[in-house]
Amino acid sequence: MKLYNYELSGNCYKVRLLSSFLALDVETRQINFYPGREHKAAWFTETVNPLGQLPVIDDDGYVLRDAQAILVYLASRYDTQRSWYPDDPQVRGQIAAWLATADEITRTASAARLHDAMAYPFDIEDCRAGAHRVFGFVDDYLADAEIEGREWLCGSAPTIADIACFPYVALAHEGGISLDSYPALRRWIDRIRHLPRFIGMPGIFSPSL
The missing domain is CATH 3.40.30.10 (Glutaredoxin)
Structure with missing residues (x-):
């Protein structure tokens, strides 16, 4: 491939x-x-x-x-185990909703990063405000999920929903967006970074580094 x-x-x-x-x-x-x-x-x-x-x-x-x-x-x-994209229609519906959320994170947090790193002509205040809105939504969702004993966006195990939303949240600081107000979001980032076979990228480091 x-x-x-x-x-x-x-x-x-x-x-x-x-x-x-x-x-x-x-x-x-x-x-x-x-x-x-x-x-x-x-x-x-x-x-x-x-x-x-x-x-x-x-x-x-x-x-x-x-x-x-x-x-x-x-x-x-x-995925022979069908864990990252389970067959359950309800879970797939939830994943589809989170993939749309991932697009919104790209539209806001990623755009702020492109503005700061590569001088893309975006309205930076609008990008950052939009990112904070979606981050607040995800943080509230994850906090409620933790109370119910769930650690991931869809069910009891990580799925492609988590992968789709993860990078531009973890890279938010490169667009001038602080995660200090989102403790559940930061815990979720840490859980993903500690998954077996996790790899990093510039700005997102593996726990061993």
Whole structure:
């Protein structure tokens, strides 16, 4: 399997992280997202992803774009235990809702990070305010879940919902967004970092480092 990858992208990291949890052999094709903007180059938009976005996978000729879609595909095809994307229709409905939440986290917290790190022309105060709104929602949900004995977004075990939401929450500080007011969110981040086969990325370190 080939992954068109940018090491600093939280969305690409989601794919690398699930691939590690599933012990998949993935070849990464590094794309110069910044400053080269290679994802917007003609060869990329004409042969890989017309939308000019990362990540994209090529699994023996099956090409798929969008981080959340890739998570669903990888878990559906390669997780023999059906733990990361359980068959239960209600759990899958919950996961779908959290994948939408992950998109909202990308729209706000990730945008703030792009503004600060790469000078993207976003309204930074709007991005940060939006991130705080969604972080407050997730923190409240996790706090209530902990009272009920649950530690994850969907049920009693981690799923692709946790992977989808994790990176841009853990990287929020790079967009000037503090997690000090979200203790349940910080505990959840720590739980993910201590899962077996966890791998980090720049800005998100493994517990052993």
